[in-house]
Amino acid sequence: xxxxxxxxxxxxxxxxxxxxxxxxxxxxxxxxxxxxxxxxxxxxxxxxxxxxxxxxxxxxxxxxxxxxxxxxxxxxxxxxxxxxxxxxxxxxxxxxxxxxxxxxxxxxxxxxxxxxxxxxxxxxxxxxxxxxxxxxxxxxxxxxxxxxxxxxxxxxxxxxxxxxxxxxxxxxxxxxxxxxxxxxxxxxxxxxxxxxxxxxxxxxxxxxxxxxxxxxxxxxxxxxxxxxxxxxxxxxxxxxxxxxxxxxxxxxxxxxxxxxxxxxxxxxxxxxxxx
Numbered sequence: 001x002x003x004x005x006x007x008x009x010x011x012x013x014x015x016x017x018x019x020x021x022x023x024x025x026x027x028x029x030x031x032x033x034x035x036x037x038x039x040x041x042x043x044x045x046x047x048x049x050x051x052x053x054x055x056x057x058x059x060x061x062x063x064x065x066x067x068x069x070x071x072x073x074x075x076x077x078x079x080x081x082x083x084x085x086x087x088x089x090x091x092x093x094x095x096x097x098x099x100x101x102x103x104x105x106x107x108x109x110x111x112x113x114x115x116x117x118x119x120x121x122x123x124x125x126x127x128x129x130x131x132x133x134x135x136x137x138x139x140x141x142x143x144x145x146x147x148x149x150x151x152x153x154x155x156x157x158x159x160x161x162x163x164x165x166x167x168x169x170x171x172x173x174x175x176x177x178x179x180x181x182x183x184x185x186x187x188x189x190x191x192x193x194x195x196x197x198x199x200x201x202x203x204x205x206x207x208x209x210x211x212x213x214x215x216x217x218x219x220x221x222x223x224x225x226x227x228x229x230x231x232x233x234x235x236x237x238x239x240x241x242x243x244x245x246x247x248x249x250x251x252x253x254x255x256x257x258x259x260x261x262x263x264x265x266x267x268x269x270x271x272x273x274x275x
Contacts, residue, residue, distance in 0.1 A: 121260055126140060138171070146260045184268055
């Protein structure tokens with residue numbers, strides 16, 4: 001027996017080799033299930049999904065505010081291709097604009113033309129002020145009503161008078177050249193301060209303010225402005241722009257305003273009467 005076992009080698013060499021013990025991580029890597037970290041990851045993804053679903057559910061789109069913003073951008077940029085509804089995915093606003101698209105587009109286009117004309121009027125008057133060094137005496141601004149040209153009374157009238165002074169005629173000639181470029185109705189408004197009248201020619205500030213507006217209108221007609229496009233009105237001291245209790249304030253209140261109103265310009269465009 002000793003010879004048989006010894007002929008092929010030692011007893012340890014003849015014994016079958018044992019499988020080494022499995023490592024701790026073999027079951028995880030070699031098994032058929034998912035790794036353990038996937039459970040934590042899937043929980044995290046589910047929580048994130050729930051979080052964003054809640055955010056979306058609680059968010060609202062203020063349609064009217066969005067439309068106001070679009071209109072403001074159109075007015076500022078002078079373009080009409082700003083989208084009316086959200087273009088991002090998932091942001092769809094219910095609107096009946098599709099059924100009124102032709103009419104709405106026409107209204108937006110008209111508003112863009114009116115705004116462009118307002119800006120051109122303001123630009124031309126500012127050039128007039130700059131080249132003739134009338135800063136502080138003549139100014140122009142764009143308001144909700146339209147383009148308003150304001151002329152201080154001392155530039156074109158003597159104290160308590162409604163007849164244009166020589167300097168006033170020179171200034172109004174230059175203003176008339178600007179007005180002649182735009183064929184729209186113009187409103188001329190006279191304003192005074194709140195000091196009581198001490199003038200035998202005028203019973204009150206009503207007569208003085210109206211007389212000054214009328215004098216400007218008559219002069220503009222003499223310069224070739226269409227009289228059917230002119231309107232004169234006086235407001236006395238009832239529409240002040242400054243404090244009537246101070247000399248500076250009263251000086252600002254004594255003024256003549258020449259206004260291109262938006263409504264008249266829009267009507268001219270709408271009727272196809274422009275130039």
